[in-house]
Amino acid sequence: MRDGDTVDISLSELSLRSGLNSALVKYYFGNKAGLLNALLDRDWQAIVTSVDALVAKDDMDPEAKLRRHISKVTDTFYAVPYLNRLTMRMVRDSDETGARRIADCYLSPIYRAYENLIGDGVRAGVFRDIDPQLFYFTVTGAVDRFFATRLVMKYCFDTDTLTEELRDRYREHTVDIIMAGILAR
Amino acid sequence: MRDGDTVDISLSELSLRSGLNSALVKYYFGNKAGLLNALLDRDWQAIVTSVDALVAKDDMDPEAKLRRHISKVTDTFYAVPYLNRLTMRMVRDSDETGARRIADCYLSPIYRAYENLIGDGVRAGVFRDIDPQLFYFTVTGAVDRFFATRLVMKYCFDTDTLTEELRDRYREHTVDIIMAGILAR
Numbered sequence: 587m588r589d590g591d592t593v594d595i596s597l598s599e600l601s602l603r604s605g606l607n608s609a610l611v612k613y614y615f616g617n618k619a620g621l622l623n624a625l626l627d628r629d630w631q632a633i634v635t636s637v638d639a640l641v642a643k644d645d646m647d648p649e650a651k652l653r654r655h656i657s658k659v660t661d662t663f664y665a666v667p668y669l670n671r672l673t674m675r676m677v678r679d680s681d682e683t684g685a686r687r688i689a690d691c692y693l694s695p696i697y698r699a700y701e702n703l704i705g706d707g708v709r710a711g712v713f714r715d716i717d718p719q720l721f722y723f724t725v726t727g728a729v730d731r732f733f734a735t736r737l738v739m740k741y742c743f744d745t746d747t748l749t750e751e752l753r754d755r756y757r758e759h760t761v762d763i764i765m766a767g768i769l770a771r
Numbered sequence: 772m773r774d775g776d777t778v779d780i781s782l783s784e785l786s787l788r789s790g791l792n793s794a795l796v797k798y799y800f801g802n803k804a805g806l807l808n809a810l811l812d813r814d815w816q817a818i819v820t821s822v823d824a825l826v827a828k829d830d831m832d833p834e835a836k837l838r839r840h841i842s843k844v845t846d847t848f849y850a851v852p853y854l855n856r857l858t859m860r861m862v863r864d865s866d867e868t869g870a871r872r873i874a875d876c877y878l879s880p881i882y883r884a885y886e887n888l889i890g891d892g893v894r895a896g897v898f899r900d901i902d903p904q905l906f907y908f909t910v911t912g913a914v915d916r917f918f919a920t921r922l923v924m925k926y927c928f929d930t931d932t933l934t935e936e937l938r939d940r941y942r943e944h945t946v947d948i949i950m951a952g953i954l955a956r
Contacts, residue, residue: 592863670916674923677923677926678777685926686926688926689923689926690926693923693926714951716944716948717940717944720917720940720941720944720945721944721948723913723916723917723941724913724916724917724944724945724948726916727912727913727914727915727916727917728908728909728912728913728916729912730912730916731855731908731909731911731912731913731915731916732905732908732909732912738859738862738874738878741862741870741871741873741874741875741878743904755902755905756905756908759901759902759905759906759909760905760909762952763901763906763909763949763952763953764948764952765952766899766951766952766953767947767948767949767950767951767952768948768951771956
């Protein structure tokens with residue numbers, strides 16, 4: 587998914603790339619949806635654990651926490667650039683129970699973390715009075731769009747590799763512009 | 772595509788929704804790719820014309836131009852929320868020539884507009900020294916993500932309609948946070 591900049595993958599392509607028999611998928615995960623759900627669980631559990639730990643930190647002020655968080659979002663999307671699209675795909679393709687499980691386990695905890703991260707800073711007078719729900723879309727969108735557009739890079743900017751140097755530049759840019767956007771003057 | 776929050780549509784579904792025979796698609800557009808290319812052309816041409824006109828305005832300062840532009844991006848994504856995903860899909864599914872045409876006609880002109888919009892403001896000392904290429908991803912990402920996630924809204928925030936009221940709130944939020952992020956203090 588990372589190489590192809592897409593979440594449309596087939597079991598046969600997966601089998602080709604991994605050199606493993608696609609029957610193994612059936613054995614371990616039941617079917618393709620089971621495999622993708624396991625991937626989602628693996629990626630999201632790491633994120634939720636890490637965000638919760640950041641929110642719980644007593645020895646860090648709201649500005650430092652948010653700065654650290656935005657940095658980590660950039661690194662996460664560099665590591666798993668397919669995550670948002672895969673999540674949306676799974677929510678859409680799941681039944682009501684499956685969709686609600688993804689929302690309850692992964693999306694809502696992140697949103698609640700934003701309520702805390704932003705709320706603490708607003709109450710401390712460090713942040714302007716920003717809506718955490720809208721801010722959540724601002725941050726994840728700004729980062730997701732960047733990594734979801736390797737093809738734009740290829741045809742507009744003549745580079746189709748997302749290098750670590752570019753990741754570092756974008757991390758700095760994103761932290762810089764969003765912190766300037768939220769900090770009380 | 773707007774209703775389903777997806778660019779995966781079939782000609783038979785299209786025919787069902789529109790009440791028109793799918794043979795008409797073949798008659799007018801050749802095939803599904805032809806139809807989608809025509810849609811892309813229609814949507815993008817309006818955007819490129821409007822952005823070019825904004826950049827060319829002599830009687831508006833860089834701050835007012837950028838403010839107006841971010842507002843319009845929000846309105847555009849509200850009107851055609853599928854546009855970015857459809858564009859990426861078409862770039863990916865086209866051959867080299869087709870992909871290059873989309874990049875040259877639609878993506879590069881917008882990027883050049885950003886170079887002008889941001890460059891003018893930086894030179895005038897109104898904006899901080901921000902990279903226009905990275906800024907382009909920040910703006911379009913922040914807006915795209917919001918509208919691409921009606922499903923998140925449904926399961927996390929118990930509303931699956933993107934109302935005009937929410938669009939207006941998000942427009943104000945986005946203009947506010949991004950302008951605060953870029954303006955020189």
